[in-house]
Amino acid sequence: MEEDRRAVDFGVRPCPPPETVNRGESQKSRRGEERPLPGSSVSKPFRVLYPSLVAFLAWTFAVYDFLLFGLLLPVLAKELGWTPAQSVSIAFWVAVASFLSSLLVGPVADGLGRRNALVLTVGGAALSSGLTAFAVGPLSLIFARSLSGLGYAEQAIQTAYLAELEPAGGRGRLYGLVQGGWPMGQLLATTAAGLLLPFVGWRGVFLIASFPALAIVLARLWLPESPHFRRLQRFRKLYRRRNPETAARYAQKNGIDAEKSRQLFLTQLLGPDLKGHFLFLLAAFFLNWFAGQIFTVLATTLLTQFKGLTYEEALYAFGLGSAVSYAGYLFHGLLGHAVGRRETVAMAWAASALAYAALLFLARRFWAVALLYAIAEFWRAGAYAAPFPYIAESFPTRVRGSATALINAIGPLGAIVSSSLFGLALRHGMSGIWAGFWSGALPALLSGLLLLGCRRVRPGMELERISR
Numbered sequence: 001m002e003e004d005r006r007a008v009d010f011g012v013r014p015c016p017p018p019e020t021v022n023r024g025e026s027q028k029s030r031r032g033e034e035r036p037l038p039g040s041s042v043s044k045p046f047r048v049l050y051p052s053l054v055a056f057l058a059w060t061f062a063v064y065d066f067l068l069f070g071l072l073l074p075v076l077a078k079e080l081g082w083t084p085a086q087s088v089s090i091a092f093w094v095a096v097a098s099f100l101s102s103l104l105v106g107p108v109a110d111g112l113g114r115r116n117a118l119v120l121t122v123g124g125a126a127l128s129s130g131l132t133a134f135a136v137g138p139l140s141l142i143f144a145r146s147l148s149g150l151g152y153a154e155q156a157i158q159t160a161y162l163a164e165l166e167p168a169g170g171r172g173r174l175y176g177l178v179q180g181g182w183p184m185g186q187l188l189a190t191t192a193a194g195l196l197l198p199f200v201g202w203r204g205v206f207l208i209a210s211f212p213a214l215a216i217v218l219a220r221l222w223l224p225e226s227p228h229f230r231r232l233q234r235f236r237k238l239y240r241r242r243n244p245e246t247a248a249r250y251a252q253k254n255g256i257d258a259e260k261s262r263q264l265f266l267t268q269l270l271g272p273d274l275k276g277h278f279l280f281l282l283a284a285f286f287l288n289w290f291a292g293q294i295f296t297v298l299a300t301t302l303l304t305q306f307k308g309l310t311y312e313e314a315l316y317a318f319g320l321g322s323a324v325s326y327a328g329y330l331f332h333g334l335l336g337h338a339v340g341r342r343e344t345v346a347m348a349w350a351a352s353a354l355a356y357a358a359l360l361f362l363a364r365r366f367w368a369v370a371l372l373y374a375i376a377e378f379w380r381a382g383a384y385a386a387p388f389p390y391i392a393e394s395f396p397t398r399v400r401g402s403a404t405a406l407i408n409a410i411g412p413l414g415a416i417v418s419s420s421l422f423g424l425a426l427r428h429g430m431s432g433i434w435a436g437f438w439s440g441a442l443p444a445l446l447s448g449l450l451l452l453g454c455r456r457v458r459p460g461m462e463l464e465r466i467s468r
Helices: 004-009 027-036 044-080 085-101 105-112 114-132 136-146 146-150 152-163 174-178 179-195 197-220 227-238 244-253 264-271 273-297 299-306 312-338 343-363 365-380 387-393 397-427 431-451
Strands: none
Touching: 027 273, 027 365, 044 114, 044 146, 044 174, 044 179, 044 197, 085 136, 085 146, 105 114, 105 152, 105 397, 114 136, 114 146, 114 152, 114 197, 114 397, 136 146, 136 152, 136 174, 136 227, 146 397, 152 174, 152 227, 152 387, 174 179, 174 312, 174 387, 179 227, 179 312, 179 431, 197 264, 227 244, 227 397, 264 397, 273 299, 273 343, 273 397, 273 431, 299 312, 299 365, 299 431, 312 343, 312 365, 343 365, 343 387, 365 397, 397 431
């Protein structure tokens, strides 16, 4: 009944039962609708394992490029004669520019295909590294680093892509292995900065970083397109050929909302069926990056200045937390597949807030600080194996790329706001412990609670059933 109503709204009559259709009428159209999708003859190992491997490598080198700038910024500033205030200002505008560029990827994924968007993300990371090597001043550096936002959007689009390739029963189960590209990229960036810098300088380090990303671009040229996007693409072609009746029948058959598919992606995301879910996810991801900024990016500052650790002890605690968070990726990926990803992430982020609070107010010595920090990172950072598959599976194909890219892009803005609030609290005399609680631990708790306002997705559901 609902499908018939949609067909009438679209301006065509409902699709008659198969046995009543005139065999001669639109036989060519039916043949076109029923032929196998391009790429469907590719073997399952190639369709799932190869893209997953490429996704892991692409995310590793995207993170490598993304973090390399922060590690080498003091070296750039010294050679180019920037003051600390100028460095902070340039880093701020780089963050804004990379945020804006990351917004481009979602519309590309929903308009031109997941495969093309994935090539764009890794190509952006390669260009970002290569152009940074030739930067001569603030403007050229900001332009070069703005392209790193394309690489950062990698994790959003690859999640949507893999969700559409994998069978419903196995979707997202091993995504933690792909998400593990973050600590691998972090390790590569740290190693490159330490080993290569004395020999090739900061320009050489950035130039060398572009070559692995270019290799990943070539590997991505052999990726098959998502079958879900192929169906959406075929519907659009039928509609553009002014064949609305056939297009509407095809849309009904494949679970595509014909009317909404023609709207702008932001109009669709803010429509009555998706608005609440989208805004709750946006707010949850934004707030969780508060905790990421305070307890990951500023971890050594927090542990040395406010918890009394030496710099070496802080590095050991940070390294332990990073190692344990990788185990968290695997754990939360499997748990989310078994009990539901929304529930897994909500529980994990709330638990991380309690561990961060205990770290701030109760831990006194190195081992207590290191243990509580590792536990908190296991729950918060390690849980990121589950939210991206959840975001991808909870939106319809027509806006899946745009939704995941926009939610992903809002995270760094949360980091900027968190840093500002943390610094403001310290300047007004608040202790570092309480400033860390209000700008880091409490937002982590709120981010977990906000997820409970999002729609529930039962494990194993087909993608098109979820989006209805």
